[in-house]
Amino acid sequence: MSVDADTAPGDIAATVATLFRRDSRKVLATLIRLLGDFDVAEEAMQDAFKAAVEQWPRDGVPANPVPWLVSAGRFKAIDGIRRRARFDAIDGAGDVATAVEAIPDGAARWDEGEEIADDPLRLIFTCCHPSLSGDAQVALTLREISGLTTEEIARAFLAPPATLAQRIVRAKAKIRAARIPYKVPDAGELGERLASVLRVIYLVFNEGYSASAGSSLTRADLSAEAIRLGRLVVELLPEREAMGLLALMLLQESRRAARTGPDGGLVTLEAQDRARWNRAQIEEGLAWVERALAPDLPASRGRATATTPRAGSPAARFGPYALQAAIAAVHASAESAGETDWTEIVGLYDVLVRLQPTPVVALNRAVAVAMRDGPAAGLPLIETLLADGQLQDYHLAHAARADICRRLGRHADARASYERALVLVRQEPERAFLAARLRDLPC
Amino acid sequence: MKYLCLVYLKDAKLHAVPDRECLAASERLRAEGRVVAAEALHPVHTATTLRVRDGTLTMTDGPFAETKEQLAGFYLFDAADLDEAVSLASRIPPVRSGSIEIRPVRDLDPTA
Numbered sequence: 001m002s003v004d005a006d007t008a009p010g011d012i013a014a015t016v017a018t019l020f021r022r023d024s025r026k027v028l029a030t031l032i033r034l035l036g037d038f039d040v041a042e043e044a045m046q047d048a049f050k051a052a053v054e055q056w057p058r059d060g061v062p063a064n065p066v067p068w069l070v071s072a073g074r075f076k077a078i079d080g081i082r083r084r085a086r087f088d089a090i091d092g093a094g095d096v097a098t099a100v101e102a103i104p105d106g107a108a109r110w111d112e113g114e115e116i117a118d119d120p121l122r123l124i125f126t127c128c129h130p131s132l133s134g135d136a137q138v139a140l141t142l143r144e145i146s147g148l149t150t151e152e153i154a155r156a157f158l159a160p161p162a163t164l165a166q167r168i169v170r171a172k173a174k175i176r177a178a179r180i181p182y183k184v185p186d187a188g189e190l191g192e193r194l195a196s197v198l199r200v201i202y203l204v205f206n207e208g209y210s211a212s213a214g215s216s217l218t219r220a221d222l223s224a225e226a227i228r229l230g231r232l233v234v235e236l237l238p239e240r241e242a243m244g245l246l247a248l249m250l251l252q253e254s255r256r257a258a259r260t261g262p263d264g265g266l267v268t269l270e271a272q273d274r275a276r277w278n279r280a281q282i283e284e285g286l287a288w289v290e291r292a293l294a295p296d297l298p299a300s301r302g303r304a305t306a307t308t309p310r311a312g313s314p315a316a317r318f319g320p321y322a323l324q325a326a327i328a329a330v331h332a333s334a335e336s337a338g339e340t341d342w343t344e345i346v347g348l349y350d351v352l353v354r355l356q357p358t359p360v361v362a363l364n365r366a367v368a369v370a371m372r373d374g375p376a377a378g379l380p381l382i383e384t385l386l387a388d389g390q391l392q393d394y395h396l397a398h399a400a401r402a403d404i405c406r407r408l409g410r411h412a413d414a415r416a417s418y419e420r421a422l423v424l425v426r427q428e429p430e431r432a433f434l435a436a437r438l439r440d441l442p443c
Numbered sequence: 444m445k446y447l448c449l450v451y452l453k454d455a456k457l458h459a460v461p462d463r464e465c466l467a468a469s470e471r472l473r474a475e476g477r478v479v480a481a482e483a484l485h486p487v488h489t490a491t492t493l494r495v496r497d498g499t500l501t502m503t504d505g506p507f508a509e510t511k512e513q514l515a516g517f518y519l520f521d522a523a524d525l526d527e528a529v530s531l532a533s534r535i536p537p538v539r540s541g542s543i544e545i546r547p548v549r550d551l552d553p554t555a
Contacts, residue, residue: 131491131525133504170488174504177485178547181524 009057016052019065024049025145027069029119032126033182034070035077038144038172043080048073070116120145121184121236128197129180136171137200143168145232146225156222157207194237198245198321201229205249223253234288243292244322250285251328254278265436266429270337282332289329292322323352342372359390359397367400375407395424399434411441445479447517457486462555469551480519482548491525493532493543500533507542515541519548 024045031041031048048069062068127140142148142156150168154161174180185193208222230246258272267273327348334340349365363385370378382401391397402417418438425431452459465483472478490506518535522528525545532543 129525130502131504131529136504174489177489177549178491178545179524181526 012056012061013053015061016049016056019052019069020049023066023069025123025147026066026120027073028144029123030070030116031073031077033115033119033122034074036182037176040077040081041073044073044077045069047076051076067116118184120232122182124197124233124236125184125193126175126180126182128193128200129175130193130196131178131180132171132174134200134203136167136174137196138203139164139167140171141200141229142204142225145229148225190239191241194233194239194241197233198241201226201233202245202249202321204229205252220256223249223256227253240292241319241321243288244319244325247285247288247292247325248321248328250281250288251325251332254281254285254332260429264429266433268433269331272337274336277332285325286329286332289322289325293318293326318351318355320352320356323348323355327352340371342368346372359385359388360394363391363394363397363400370404375404379404379408393424395421395426395430395434398424402434402437406437406441411443415441449514454486458555462551463553466551466553482519483551485547485549487546489547491529491545493529493538493545494541495533495539500538502529506546507544509542512541 027048028041028045031044032038035041035044051072052065052069056062124141124145127144128137132140138157139153142153143150148156150165151161154164157164184190205223205226208220208224208226227246227249230242230249234242234246254277255269255272257278258274258276259267261267327345330341330344330348345368346365349361349368353361353365363382366378366381366385369381379401382397382404385391386397386401398417398421402414402421405411405414405417415438418434418441421434422431422438425434462483469478469481472481487506490504492503492505492507494501494503515537518532520528520531522531525547528545528547532538532545535543537543
C-alpha cells in the first residue's frame with residue numbers, strides 16, 4: 001500500500017495540499033455520513049489531513065488516499081467522542097452509554113464502492129434541502145461543497161461576515177434538530193430536488209455574473225465556482241436540466257470579456273465584439289446543449305444506483321435551463337449580431353413560455369419578436385405586459401419599451417420609459433448605460 | 444374533555460426555566476394521569492412550513508407567518524426524518540387552505 005517511503009516531507013506536504021484541493025470535499029461528504037454531523041465531520045476531515053502530513057513521510061503515500069483519509073478522520077472523531085464521554089462520566093454528567101451507542105457501527109461499509117461514490121451527491125442534496133431558506137442553501141453549498149470560508153462568501157455576497165456565519169450555524173443546527181436526512185432523494189422526488197440544487201448553483205453564477213463596475217476578482221471566481229459545481233452535478237447525475245444549466249452558464253460566461261467596454265461600461269449583446277467571446281467555452285456549451293436536448297440520453301456512466309432516473313422519465317424532456325441554453329446557443333452560433341436567427345429564438349421562447357409562464361420570460365420573448373418582426377410588432381406585447389402590472393417595477397421592462405420606442409422614432413415615449421427605468425435600476429453599469437441612451441435621444 | 448395548552452416564550456426566555464424543572468413538573472403531571480401528550484420543541488428557526496396550492500407543495504424555512512392564520516389543530520407524528528414528517532404532514536387536508544408548521548421535538552436534558 002505504501003509507495004516511496006523515503007519521500008521528503010516537503011514533497012509530501014505538496015501532495016497533501018493537492019489532495020486537499022481536489023478531494024477534501026469528497027472526504028468530508030463521506031465523513032458527514034459516517035459521523036452524522038457536519039461540524040464533527042469538518043473537524044475530523046481537518047484531523048485526517050493533519051495525520052497524513054504527519055504519517056506519510058514515514059509510511060509513504062497510500063495508493064488510495066481518500067479511503068485512508070476517511071478512515072483516519074473517522075478514527076480521530078470516534079476517539080474524541082469516547083474521550084469526551086469518559087470526561088462527562090467523571091463529571092457525573094452525561095450518559096456514557098448513550099455516547100458510546102452514538103459511535104457509528106464499526107461494520108459500516110465506508111470503503112470504495114457505491115456508498116462512498118454517492119456521498120458528494122448526498123452532501124449537495126442536503127445543503128440544498130428545500131426546508132432551508134434559499135440564502136442558507138447558497139451559503140451552506142459554498143461553505144461545504146465549494147470549501148469557501150465564511151469571510152469569502154460574505155465578501156462575494158456583500159454581506160457582513162457575522163451574518164453569514166450565523167446563517168451557516170443556523171442551517172447546520174436545523175439539519176441536526178429537524179433531522180434533515182443525508183441522502184440522495186428517491187426517484188420520484190429527484191427532479192424537484194435537483195431543481196433546488198440547480199437553482200442554488202445558478203444563483204451563485206448570477207452573483208458572479210452581474211458584477212458592478214470595476215468588478216472584483218471575487219465575482220468572476222464565483223461564476224467559475226458555479227460552473228465547477230455545475231460540472232460536478234452533471235458528472236454525478238447526468239440529467240438534462242443539469243446539462244442545460246451547465247451549458248447556459250458556459251455560454252453566458254463566454255461573453256464576459258466582451259460585456260465590459262474599455263471604460264468599464266456595459267456593452268449590449270448586439271454591440272459586443274464577438275472576437276472577444278471565449279471560443280472554448282462556447283464549444284463546450286454548445287456540446288452540452290446538444291446533449292441536453294438529445295432525443296435519447298446515453299446510459300448513466302457506470303453507476304447503477306437505485307436512484308438514477310431513467311432517461312425517458314417524465315421530468316426528462318426539455319426543461320427551462322436546457323431551453324435557455326438553446327437560446328444562448330443561437331446567439332453564440334451567430335457570427336455577427338445581424339446574423340442571429342431570431343426566428344429560432346422566438347420558437348424556443350414559445351416553448352419556454354409554456355414551461356415557465358412568467359412575465360419576465362414573456363418580456364424576453366416580446367423583445368425577440370421585436371427583433372424578428374420589427375419594433376412595431378414587439379411594442380404591443382411589451383405594453384400589454386406592463387399594463388398587466390406585474391413588470392411595473394422591473395427596470396428591464398421599461399428599458400425594453402424605451403429601446404423599441406427609440407427605434408420607432410417615438411422619442412417622447414422613449415424618454416419617459418428611460419426615466420422610469422433609471423428610477424428602478426440598481427446596478428451602476430446598467431444605470432450608466434441607460435443614462436447615456438437617454439442623453440443621446442434627440443430632443 | 445381535552446384541552447390543548449400551548450407554551451409561548453420570547454427568544455431570550457426560552458431557557459428561563461431549566462429543563463430539569465420542566466421534566467420534574469412533567470413527571471408529576473403525568474403521574475396524575477392527566478397528560479395525553481407533552482413535548483418541548485426546538486426553536487422556531489428549525490421549523491418548516493408546508494402549503495399546497497394548486498396541487499403544488501411548497502416548503503418554506505421557518506414558522507408559519509400569516510398573522511391572519513390561527514392555530515386550528517395538531518398532529519404529533521413519529522417519523523424517521525424531516526422528509527418523512529413532510530410526507531405525513533402533507534396529508535393533513537388543511538395543508539391546501541392554510542399552513543402546516545413542522546417543528547421538531549426536543550428532548551429535555553435532565554442535566555440542564
